[in-house]
Amino acid sequence: MKNIKILLVFLIVLASVQTNQAQILKKLGKRVENAAENAVLRKSEQKVSRETGKVMDTILDGKKGEKGNKSISNRQDKKSSAERIEHTNVEQNGFGVYSDFTFVPGNKLLFYDDFATDATGDFPANWETGGSGEIVTISGSDAKWLSLVRRSGYMPTLENTLPENYTIEFDLANNGYGSGKPISKLYIAFLSKKAYSMGAGGTLADIExxxxxNGFNVRNVENFGGEVEVKIGNEIDREIPEYLNNQVHISIAVNNKRLRMWVNEEKMVDSPNLLQANIGKYFIIEARDILPEKGHFVGVSNFRISEATEDLRSLLLKNGKFSTTGIYFETDSWIVKKESYGILLDIANMLRDNDDITLQIVGHTDNRGEQDYNLNLSENRAETVKQIFVEEFGIREDRLQFMGKGETEALDDNNTEKGRANNRRVEFVKL
Structure with a gap:
């Protein structure tokens, strides 16, 4: 009789546990369907029992496996908002140390080159040099790179001189440096006249x-030449060992005489009176003693120059909309690159200052890939931007809508690299 009672108690407890777990799973299922709560769930669900966690992992892994690499089925086109947000993995869009990054790219693209159409081994069609260089691929990167060698200057080909206000961005990779290896220098130079070397560039300014x-060292910033009224020569000596034999992102903002430069998220230069006279009408990158025979490699990729014209607020008030090519995504993905933080913060501040404004976020792509794939990609990118505003910057969700238009509203020629870059944009429309 005693054994029967024990058995009955055990069965009652077991039934209670199963009922509680079923209720937990039901609540969790509803929560996952709610996109706005998704980021909170990722942290809170860790407190749920081990068995419940295993079940959730199985569910989420199944959803993550639904996306194909290059094609989107009809079923995937009709995915619910919760499924899209789950696949987006909003946590990957956290900005971490970039939360103090204030660089905002210009809003009118003047030059873009990712070397996609240049043959490996050739000098790129949209660049000029008085020395040599070639397009290469490197291990661990899907991009093509312009390899900078020996003592050569590299200038992007532009129809006109650079404007008063502009931004420059590019990825910079280096390898082959360390104990016993000779040193190299790289100059980011702003010239007053067209030349392929600093020595022939007239009055100029440079960052060395x-x-x-010992590492990757942002060493000096200076200007010199006959037209300089106030000579500037500042020793920075910001040495970062972890950037040696690595890849970094360079961001530069020119505003009349002022020049700022960031390496990844850190601002290295902010000189308010560096670009005097006509300095800054031309731009080159000059290599010094980059020696392939000694194992050196220095390369640039994803290079863009954009003019900074009207600010976002005035564009929105005047036109009822604005678009930006400065929100960057991983290739074939809707994960936002961390260097997009500055422009996202700028838009968020505009929304905070104008609480009556409601925006529709519209994603656009170039025409590479299938049309259905691009449509789905653009929608997911727009939704990710919306979620970042809500979760990272605290903008009310009811002020934001999103949609994707894929490749259907091209602004520029998809047959050129600059045209495709112009078409890969995020548009904001006042509702």
């Missing part, structure tokens, strides 16, 4: 980067 045994 040293690649040595």
């Amino acid at each position: 980067i040293l690649l040595s045994n």
Whole structure:
């Protein structure tokens, strides 16, 4: 009789546990369907029992496996908002150390080159040099790179001189440096006349980067020449060992005489009176002693120059909309790159200052890939931007809508690299 009672108690407890777990799973299922709560769930669900966690992992892994690499089925086109947000993995869009990054790219693209159409081994069609260089691929990167060698200057080909206000961005990779290796120098230079070397560039300003045994060193910023009224020569000596034999993102903002430069998220230069006279009408990157025979490699990729014209607020008030090519995504993905933080913060501040404004976020792509794939990609990118505003910047969700238009509203020629870059944009429309 005693054994029967024990058995009955055990069965009652077991039934209660199963009922509680079923209720937990039901609540969790509803929560996952709610996109706005999704980021909170990722942290809170860790407190649920181990068995419940295993069940959730199975569910989520199944959803993550639904997306194909290059094609989107009709079923995937009709995915619910919760499924899209789950696949987006909003946590990957956290900005971390970039939360103090204030660089905002210009809103009118003047030049873009990712070297996609240039043959490996050739000098790129949209660049000029008085030396040599070639397009290469490197291990661990899907991009093509312009390899900078020896003592050569590299200038992007532009129809006109650079404007008064503009931004420059590019990825910079280096390898082959360390103990016993000779050092190299790289100059980011702003000239007053067209030339392929600093020595022939007239009155100019430059930032020197040293690649040595000790690390990646942003070393000096200076200007010189006959037209300079106030000579500037500042020793920075910001040495970062972890950037040696690595890849970094360079961001530069020119506003009349002022020049700022960031390496990844850190602002290295902010000189308010560096670009005097006509300095800054031309731009080159000059290599010094980058020696392939010694194992050196220095390369640039994803290079863009944009003019900074009207600010976002005035564009929105005047036109009822604005678009930006400055929100960057991983290739074939809707994960936002961390260097997009500055422009996202700028838009968020505009929304905070104008609480009556409601926006529709519209994603656009170029025409590479299938049309259905691009449509779905653009929608997911627009939704990700919306979620970042809500979760990262605290903008009310009811003020934001999203949609994707894929490749259907091209602004520029999809047959050129600059045209495709112009078409890969995020548009904001006042409702």
